[in-house]
Amino acid sequence: MSKLLDRFRYFKQKGDTFADGHGQVMHTNRDWEDSYRQRWQFDKIVRSTHGVNCTGSCSWKIYVKNGLVTWETQQTDYPRTRPDLPNHEPRGCPRGASYSWYLYSANRLKYPLVRKRLIELWRDALSRQPDPVLAWESIMNDPQKCQSYKQVRGRGGFIRSNWKELNQLIAAANVWTVKNYGPDRVAGFSPIPAMSMVSYAAGTRYLSLLGGTCLSFYDWYCDLPPASPMTWGRANRCPGIRRLVQLQLYHRLGL
Numbered sequence: 001m002s003k004l005l006d007r008f009r010y011f012k013q014k015g016d017t018f019a020d021g022h023g024q025v026m027h028t029n030r031d032w033e034d035s036y037r038q039r040w041q042f043d044k045i046v047r048s049t050h051g052v053n054c055t056g057s058c059s060w061k062i063y064v065k066n067g068l069v070t071w072e073t074q075q076t077d078y079p080r081t082r083p084d085l086p087n088h089e090p091r092g093c094p095r096g097a098s099y100s101w102y103l104y105s106a107n108r109l110k111y112p113l114v115r116k117r118l119i120e121l122w123r124d125a126l127s128r129q130p131d132p133v134l135a136w137e138s139i140m141n142d143p144q145k146c147q148s149y150k151q152v153r154g155r156g157g158f159i160r161s162n163w164k165e166l167n168q169l170i171a172a173a174n175v176w177t178v179k180n181y182g183p184d185r186v187a188g189f190s191p192i193p194a195m196s197m198v199s200y201a202a203g204t205r206y207l208s209l210l211g212g213t214c215l216s217f218y219d220w221y222c223d224l225p226p227a228s229p230m231t232w233g234r235a236n237r238c239p240g241i242r243r244l245v246q247l248q249l250y251h252r253l254g255l
Helices: 003-008 033-039 099-103 116-128 132-140 143-150 163-181 197-210 241-246
Strands: 044-048 060-065 068-074 113-115 158-160
Touching: 068 099, 113 116, 116 132, 116 143, 116 158, 116 163, 132 143, 132 163
Parallel strands: none
Antiparallel strands: 044 060, 060 068, 113 158
8 A cells, every 4th residue: 555545544553462462563664764774874984083172082983984974983992901990991072973963064164254244344444545454453443343343243244255364354453452452462372282283383372472362272172161170270180980999088079
């Protein structure tokens, strides 16, 4: 019988029972299950780690299908730890487990973005004044222009630009800020050094030579900063669950 008629007769069908009537055999179409099977199919497994502003110390199994990452699970083949301690595997956080979604997400930043209202003001100022610093100064000295782009913060409105244009804007803004307020009013932070020493050193070196303020790269770590140093006043030590076997006193507070 057709699938359409089967749907109309769904609640009237009564198949064979088993387990003293607690179970029922249904002869319905099960093509919908193929979508789940296809979701978890893969061609090969490769070893990798995650680079979402992370140390990248956890080993992962990456399942690849048609050249695309489909899903991932933690590796469990770490070297054995001390005989008197349990192994620390598996290693890998939920953030890493969602990396395949992040990799192909429409929310992933692939190009430099800038607030539309700000870049319109910048392009207009640069067309009137070819000196980038003076062009930025014309925006900063106009309260109406400043208010027009600051009041839309938090509302999105970003558009795609290019690095050449935005680097010029950033440099002009930094020079103007240093001249008017001092170099310590330029603040920023780089990616964590464990992720990329070159990226970390480039940003930190720039701020240091400029006399700017280097913020903590630890702020990259998602919810770790508010969970540990901002609450307890010190960075987390990540001892691991295996340390429990070495404790003489175990005190759980606030759980």
